[in-house]
Amino acid sequence: MNLVVGIPACTRMINDQIQHATPARYGAAALGGAGAIPVLLPPEGEAMLAVLDRLDGVILSGSPSNVEPHRYGVSTSATPDRHDGARDGTTLPLIHAVLARGMPLLAICRGVQELNVALGGTLHQQLQDVPGRDDHRAGPGEVDFKYRPKHKVRLSGQLARIVGQAEITVNSLHEQALDRLGEGLVAEAEAPDGTVEGVRVASAAGWAFGVQWHPEWDYADHPDRLAIFRAFGEACRRYAGLRAAA
Numbered sequence: 001m002n003l004v005v006g007i008p009a010c011t012r013m014i015n016d017q018i019q020h021a022t023p024a025r026y027g028a029a030a031l032g033g034a035g036a037i038p039v040l041l042p043p044e045g046e047a048m049l050a051v052l053d054r055l056d057g058v059i060l061s062g063s064p065s066n067v068e069p070h071r072y073g074v075s076t077s078a079t080p081d082r083h084d085g086a087r088d089g090t091t092l093p094l095i096h097a098v099l100a101r102g103m104p105l106l107a108i109c110r111g112v113q114e115l116n117v118a119l120g121g122t123l124h125q126q127l128q129d130v131p132g133r134d135d136h137r138a139g140p141g142e143v144d145f146k147y148r149p150k151h152k153v154r155l156s157g158q159l160a161r162i163v164g165q166a167e168i169t170v171n172s173l174h175e176q177a178l179d180r181l182g183e184g185l186v187a188e189a190e191a192p193d194g195t196v197e198g199v200r201v202a203s204a205a206g207w208a209f210g211v212q213w214h215p216e217w218d219y220a221d222h223p224d225r226l227a228i229f230r231a232f233g234e235a236c237r238r239y240a241g242l243r244a245a246a
Contacts, residue, residue: 003036003236005057008094010065011043011086026061026108029216033229036236043086046093056243057104057236060091060111062214066176067110069125072117078125079175092118102205104235106228109174112199112210119182119201127177127195134193136212138173147171147217153197159188159209162231163224170197170213177212207235 007027009020020042027038036057041048052058065084069077071092077083091111095118098105107115113123128135138146150172160166178196181187189198189211201208209232215225 003034003056003233003240004054005030005034005036005038005059005236006041006051006055007038007059007061008041008048008087008091009043010061010063011084022061022063025216026059029219029229030059033216033219033226034233034236036233041090041094043084043090045086045089048090048094049097052094052097052101052103055103056240057106057232058094058098059232060095060105060107060114060210061216062109062111062173063087065110066125067113067117067123069123072120072122074122074125088114095119099201099204099206099208102239104207104232104239105201105204105209106232107208107210108216109212109214112212113176113178115199115201115208115210116178116182116185119184121182121185122179124177124179126175128175132193133177133195134191136172136174136177136191136195146173147214151191153189153191153213155189155198157186157188158200159198159211162209163227165224168224171217172213174212206239207232 009022012019012021030036030038066079066082068083091114127133149169152169184203185199186202187196188200191197197212199210215228219225
């Protein structure tokens with residue numbers, strides 16, 4: 001049985017035309033790590049919910065854009081030039097539909113922020129300005145340097161069991177971060193400065209996790225990253241089996 005997972009795309013302006021895209025590494029990790037065929041989902045709003053009947057799971061990717069603050073009840077934006085309203089209008093209702101179905105969900109970087117907002121949580125818009133918090137941004141340098149292992153996170157609960165470790169070192173490329181957790185979310189990864197780096201949707205009927213770091217980067221060379229995608233793939237396989245038997 002061929003598994004198929006959806007990856008919502010971002011809006012990009014390329015050659016003066018709106019295009020839909022996401023970094024290729026997410027599809028590569030879905031295929032090589034989870035054993036699932038990736039398909040991009042255009043950010044076309046709630047109309048995209050109809051595609052869920054054809055999917056076995058969803059990956060919410062990272063992005064340079066940030067969730068619009070009004071989505072979580074804040075009127076001012078610290079990054080007004082870095083929004084993607086079309087993606088927000090697609091992923092936020094998609095998250096509710098995915099969780100309601102018990103469909104596996106893996107949310108990464110912007111994805112975990114979307115997950116938190118969809119469930120009623122809030123975000124720190126500029127984490128580096130929050131007293132007591134570290135600077136989690138990538139900083140200057142080549143791409144490989146930006147995605148280097150940067151700080152440790154302490155794991156707990158089911159996420160620790162998936163990874164098989166209580167502490168790992170992760171990359172860090174985010175300016176925004178989870179503030180108040182959304183309804184049904186349980187923190188299962190934390191940075192040394194107290195920033196929530198990973199969550200489980202305790203209220204979900206199926207497998208549903210989010211991480212702030214990027215496990216898709218060099219996933220095949222890092223057992224902890226590969227373990228996350230393998231667990232996601234196994235959950236998608238179980239979901240597909242239940243769907244086929246229904």
